[in-house]
Amino acid sequence: MIFKVDTHSHTLASGHAYNTMREMAEAAAAKGLQALAITEHAPEMPGTCGLFYFQNLDVVPREMCGIRLLLGAEVNIMDPDGNIDLPEKTCRDLDIVVASIHPPCYGLGHTAEENTRAYVETMKKPYVNIIGHPDDGRFPFDYEVLVKTAKETHTLLELNNSSLRPQSSRKGTRENMLTMLDLCRQYEVPVTTGSDAHVYADAGNFSRVEEVLKYCAFPEELVVTTDPEKLLPFLNLYKSL
Numbered sequence: 001m002i003f004k005v006d007t008h009s010h011t012l013a014s015g016h017a018y019n020t021m022r023e024m025a026e027a028a029a030a031k032g033l034q035a036l037a038i039t040e041h042a043p044e045m046p047g048t049c050g051l052f053y054f055q056n057l058d059v060v061p062r063e064m065c066g067i068r069l070l071l072g073a074e075v076n077i078m079d080p081d082g083n084i085d086l087p088e089k090t091c092r093d094l095d096i097v098v099a100s101i102h103p104p105c106y107g108l109g110h111t112a113e114e115n116t117r118a119y120v121e122t123m124k125k126p127y128v129n130i131i132g133h134p135d136d137g138r139f140p141f142d143y144e145v146l147v148k149t150a151k152e153t154h155t156l157l158e159l160n161n162s163s164l165r166p167q168s169s170r171k172g173t174r175e176n177m178l179t180m181l182d183l184c185r186q187y188e189v190p191v192t193t194g195s196d197a198h199v200y201a202d203a204g205n206f207s208r209v210e211e212v213l214k215y216c217a218f219p220e221e222l223v224v225t226t227d228p229e230k231l232l233p234f235l236n237l238y239k240s241l
């Protein structure tokens, strides 16, 4: 499987990442990617950029170092009602919106029922395109409901390469991804791949995700990042064309 797009990465603007947009684009291009999404942490994440950062992204050219840039956000799912930390209008104007659960914003200790509801309500939002790292055993939820709702709402589920790092704080990620992929195959629900790179060397790095996809012989036609044309219909960018 040859990946042509990375739908999740961060730059210096996120506060705990280490490179510029240009450095990330250059690294992604060197790996042979055709498009890179830069999805900074939304304002409730400690140390990240504020609302105006996201509202001013139209000044940035969408082509850099010979590849296409998709500029957006990784919004925080704040509670079991699926509230997120950017206004709907701001999300609409972004190229791509990933929504994820992070302990500093959502907290630990919600029930599986609450976590499932958080994902379902988030996916119903019209400008949420991707659920980021739905693989973290610290937030148990119902995978069958997640996968079926993804299909109904035209939302992509992410395979996050950083979740599979041995040092990752997320729990049971490989096993959870395999559970999700089994259901995605059964219900024919596409997935996306995100490096979640916080440093240039990881841009477009899918080595760990690739191993999991191979292990379960997941069908390539359900992986949207092997061709930008497969991904675009799921994004805000496409909606505005």
Ligand SMILES: [Zn+2]
Binding pocket: 074, 100, 102, 132, 133
């Ligand atoms: Zn995240």
Ligand SMILES: [Zn+2]
Binding pocket: 008, 009, 010, 074, 196
């Ligand atoms: Zn991230």
